[in-house]
Amino acid sequence: MDAVSRLVMALLLALLVGVFPDAPVRAEQGIAPQGILTISPSHGGCGLPVDLEGSGFFPDSTVVLRPLSPATGRPIADAVVYETVANTDGHFNAQVNPCPPSVTEPGATIFWSAEPPGRPYFEDGAFAIAAYTIFDINSSQYFPETGHTVAGEFLFTWQQSGGLPAFGYPLTDATIETNPDTGEDVLVQYFERQRFELHPEYAGTPYIVLLGRLGDELLQTQGCDWQSEPTVDPTDPHYFPETGHAIAPEFWQYWSGYGLDFGDQPAYSIYSFRESLALFGYPLTEPAVETNADGDTVLTQYFERAVFEFYPENPQRWQVLLRRTGAEMIALE
Numbered sequence: 001m002d003a004v005s006r007l008v009m010a011l012l013l014a015l016l017v018g019v020f021p022d023a024p025v026r027a028e029q030g031i032a033p034q035g036i037l038t039i040s041p042s043h044g045g046c047g048l049p050v051d052l053e054g055s056g057f058f059p060d061s062t063v064v065l066r067p068l069s070p071a072t073g074r075p076i077a078d079a080v081v082y083e084t085v086a087n088t089d090g091h092f093n094a095q096v097n098p099c100p101p102s103v104t105e106p107g108a109t110i111f112w113s114a115e116p117p118g119r120p121y122f123e124d125g126a127f128a129i130a131a132y133t134i135f136d137i138n139s140s141q142y143f144p145e146t147g148h149t150v151a152g153e154f155l156f157t158w159q160q161s162g163g164l165p166a167f168g169y170p171l172t173d174a175t176i177e178t179n180p181d182t183g184e185d186v187l188v189q190y191f192e193r194q195r196f197e198l199h200p201e202y203a204g205t206p207y208i209v210l211l212g213r214l215g216d217e218l219l220q221t222q223g224c225d226w227q228s229e230p231t232v233d234p235t236d237p238h239y240f241p242e243t244g245h246a247i248a249p250e251f252w253q254y255w256s257g258y259g260l261d262f263g264d265q266p267a268y269s270i271y272s273f274r275e276s277l278a279l280f281g282y283p284l285t286e287p288a289v290e291t292n293a294d295g296d297t298v299l300t301q302y303f304e305r306a307v308f309e310f311y312p313e314n315p316q317r318w319q320v321l322l323r324r325t326g327a328e329m330i331a332l333e
Contacts, residue, residue, distance in 0.1 A: 035128035037114045039098070041204045042262065043133040043156055046099035053093050054114050054128060057086040061116065067100050068111040068129075076100045083117070098132045109133045133160065133261075145169050154189050154196045157209040160261040161279065166322065168192025171330055180217065188212070190326045194305070206262035206278075214325040215284060215302045221332055226284040226302070240282050248287040248301055250310045254320040255280055255303075281305040292323060 035056045044050070057063055065082040066075050075081075079100035086092045096112070103110055114128045133156075140151035148170035150158055158167055174189040179197065187198040195212030202208045219226055231244030238247040247255050259275025281304025290300040292309065299310040300323075307323035314321075 035114055037112065037128035037130040038264075039112060039130035039132050042131065042206065043135045043160070044098075044137065046097070046104050046134060049095040050098045050132060051093060052096055052112060052114070052130065053091070054086065055089075055091045056128075057090045057092065057114070058116070059086060059088045059090050061086050061090075063092055063114050064117045065094060065096060065112060065114055067098075067103070068113055070103065070109050070111065073111065076102060078102050099134060104134065106134050106136050106139070143169050146171060148173050150189065153198060153209050157196060157260070158191070162258055166258060166279065167194045168324065168326065171326060174198075181213065190330055192324045192327050193322045194326050195329065206260065211260075211279065211305045212326075212329075213281065213304045214329055215281065215307050216304050218307065218325055218328060219284060219302055224285075229285060232286060243282045243284055245283040245286055247283050248299070248308075248310075250287070250299060251301055251308045251320060254308065279305065293328060 035054060038053050040051045040053070052065055054063060063084050063086055065084065067079045068074060069076050079102075080097065082094060082096050084092045084094040098110060098112075100110070110132045112130050112132060114130075135156050137152055137156070139155060140149050141155055142149045146169045150170050151174070154174065161167075168191050170189060170191050172190045174187055176185050177188045178184070179186050189196045195214060197210045197212060199208055199210055202210075216226070226243070232239065232246050234241065236246040237249070238252050240246065256273075256276050257270065258279055259271030260278040262272070262275050262278070264272035264275055283301060283303055285302040287299050287301040287310075289297060291297045292300070296309070296311075301308045307325055309321050309323055311319050311321060
């Protein structure tokens with residue numbers, strides 16, 4: 001699901017809260033649970049069923065599952081509507097055909113809702129949404145800028161989780177390489193700012209494509225052991241105890257504003273915390289002024305999977321840029 005679709009979904013959720021403004025209060029009081037819905041896989045064709053899993057619903061209650069229009073966010077007239085029953089813990093599992101007859105075009109995102117029967121949205125019950133993107137896994141795209149092709153799961157990840165700004169153009173074709181962390185041979189492809197790794201053992205989950213820890217690997221090439229570096233005050237904003245570092249204020253909005261598409265639908269935001277973490281990883285250093293390979297002297301911070309650079313002279317949208325870590329790793333080979 002692209003960023004536009006995710007923004008539409010976030011706005012829809014905000015609208016629903018506006019229609020039923022007391023619903024979150026009732027949820028906090030235990031009158032209406034906070035429903036969570038996930039779909040697996042989150043993308044693919046229209047011929048095979050997918051799994052919907054819900055939690056946080058009324059125990060032993062009936063839950064209606066229906067697809068919503070990608071254009072309007074309203075129920076689709078020709079769609080099959082499913083019903084299931086939550087167990088005593090408020091959980092349920094169901095299989096559905098992800099695509100209604102009127103929405104089958106590749107690239108479309110279908111929003112599945114879970115709601116009490118006869119009480120749509122937040123009215124007197126839990127409401128939750130999960131997204132399914134129609135995608136032809138056999139599709140490919142050639143990039144004349146670099147002369148390389150991206151296909152299959154790599155193409156889906158590239159398209160749905162950032163495209164050119166996040167990953168850049170492909171610099172190689174897909175090839176077998178030994179993972180430096182695990183020692184296993186995996187199918188990889190290098191882009192200007194990242195390395196994609198295919199993990200078929202995770203098929204049907206958001207983790208079938210993993211990103212290389214290029215920020216960490218670049219630090220290693222510089223002889224820097226980030227684990228031995230001084231840490232910061234745990235009370236600093238955006239502090240991560242996992243590494244002892246905090247994300248700089250200049251970089252926080254960018255870090256939290258992008259992510260890998262796992263199909264999460266956090267309220268009032270486009271990407272969830274785990275989606276942002278999957279794209280960039282934890283901070284490994286504190287921000288410091290560095291001169292990069294292009295000769296620019298800029299505020300820089302290393303993350304597990306990326307290196308952020310701050311250019312205050314740029315228009316606001318382009319003040320934070322990602323270093324071409326994939327290109328740097330290829331140059332070091």
